[in-house]
Amino acid sequence: MTFHPLTFHRHTGGAAAQFNSAPPLSLYVHLPWCVRRCPYCDFNAHAASGPLPEADYLNALLRDVEADLPRVWGRPVATVFLGGGTPSLFSPQSIAELLSELRARLTLLPGAEITMEANPGTLDTARLQGFHEAGVNRLSLGVQSFQDPQLKALGRIHDVAAARRAIEVALASGFGRVNIDLMFGLPGQDVALALADLDAALEYDTGHLSWYQLTLEPNTVFHSQPPVLPDADLMEDIYEAGLERLAAAGYRRYEVSAYARPGDECQHNLNYWQFGDYLGIGAGAHGKLTLPEGILRLAKYRQPQTYMTRASAGDAVTDQRWLSADERAFEFLLNALRLCAGFTWAQFRERTGLPLTAVRPRLDQAAQRGLVTLGSEGARATPRGFDLLDSILEDFLPVATPA
Structure with a gap:
């Protein structure tokens, strides 16, 4: 792939680099609202206090990507990831319009992986079918646990029945690729409960699991009011037993917290980990672009209303810098x-x-x-x-x- 002529900002961030080609390009879209913020969450997520401003936010996203287009002109997009917040709070009609408008502005590769994060507590059959018809072909379900007491301790809005129903309907709706997000090291969890969570997820044979330890991140409720978690020895026992269970089920660990059957790896996240490029649009989204002069990092305004105002005016970038x-x-x-x-x-x-x-x-x-x-x-x-x-x-x- 060759670069098209562009106008660049002056490079001031340390030793310059010369690039003759660019890595694969992905697109990340941040949809920042959720029903309520989980006590462990440190993402740029905002509890919705009323109806979502879907039309205004969609307009802001499109102005945002248009402002970024000169930096990636002519480059195909290999993957799209709709993250949040809870993207599944948006209507299927809005997601369909978003993906259609993005295709009109960017060249998505044939068969591009298009992932959407979803909370089981926001899904029903009609919504899932609508998201699939809109063009989403990979679903990442934030299940976190198949135990109701653990879900309650995590502040989740769904229960086990809703989680199971969401997985089953997603698979029946034609999503060929489904990821189940699970945590371990939860309040009140022991080895048996952790393995029961994994076994419940493996029953569905979705081909991909994210399995990661609950951590108490700064600026979260759990950090200021920490729950009682398994001690270090028990955490190690859970971890080792879980690795064995996943391997026995044919799930290959390909990243710190990602496990998949061969061919079911998340292509979007692989591009991150292989230091590929990505556009980031939406409130608080980050981007990384390889340009002829070097590697440019960009960040968009975090607060949703500020983002919508600035992005609609073609000025969503709050920070940009060249990497040394x-x-x-x-x-x-x-x-x-x-x-x-x-x-x-x-x-x-x-x-x-x-x-x-x-x-x-x-x-x-x-x-x-x-x-x-x-x-x-x-x-x-x-x-x-x-x-x-x-x-x-x-x-x-x-x-x-x-x-």
């Missing part, structure tokens, strides 16, 4: 080392615009500590390093430069 050489190396490793397969040396050079000497000496040191495996083609974390990624990445943290 250290930042490019760090961000590449931050993502690529999350993959069980790791990365190739060619990928590092192509995606960062840097020589291997930018990271090889420190990777050699990590290999001596037993944290990474280095080969002639590339690198990957060892099983021990996979569980200690922060320890590896500490050596690559960018050094702050004086203002």
Whole structure:
């Protein structure tokens, strides 16, 4: 793929890079409203206080993407991800209009993966069928647990019956690809309950599971009012037992918290982890674009009303900056080392615009500590390093430069 001539901002963020080609391009769309904010959530999510301003927000999204178009002119889009918040609060008609208008402005590849996050408590048969008819071909269901006491402790708006009904209707509605989101390390959870959650999800044979530990993130209710969670030893027992159960069911772990049958991996998230490019539109969305002068990071206004006002005026970007050489190396490793397969040396050079000497000496040191495996083609974390990624990445943290 070659670049079309563009006008670029002056590059001021450290060592410049020259790129002759661009990585695959994805599109992330943030729909920020939910019924109520979960106590563990640190995303840019806002409880809806009344009817959603669907038409105004849709207009803002389209103005937002139009403002970004000159940066990606002529590049095809491989995947689309509708995240939130709770995107399934939007009507199927709005989702259909959104996808149709996006196709009119961007070149989506034939068979492009189009994922929508959905809360089981917002779904019924008509909505699910409507989302599928709108063009969504992959559904990510935020189930979190198949135990009602755990769902209540997490502040979820659905119960187990609603979760099961949503999965069954989604599969019957023609979604060929469904992800089930599950958490472990929940209040009151032991090994048996954690495995029961996995077994319940595996019954549906959807081909993809996200299974990740509940963490107490800053600026959340759980951080200020922490629940009683399993202790470290029990958490380790849950984790090890879960890995065995998933492997026995034929689900290959391909990323820190992602498990899939071969061929069912999430292509959108793989593009993130392989340091691909993505446009980010919507309140608080982030983007990363490889341009001839370097790698540009963009962020959009977070507060929904402010975003709609600014985006409708063609000015949704609240921050943009070029990544320095250290930042490019760090961000590449931050993502690529999350993959069980790791990365190739060619990928590092192509995606960062840097020589291997930018990271090889420190990777050699990590290999001596037993944290990474280095080969002639590339690198990957060892099983021990996979569980200690922060320890590896500490050596690559960018050094702050004086203002």
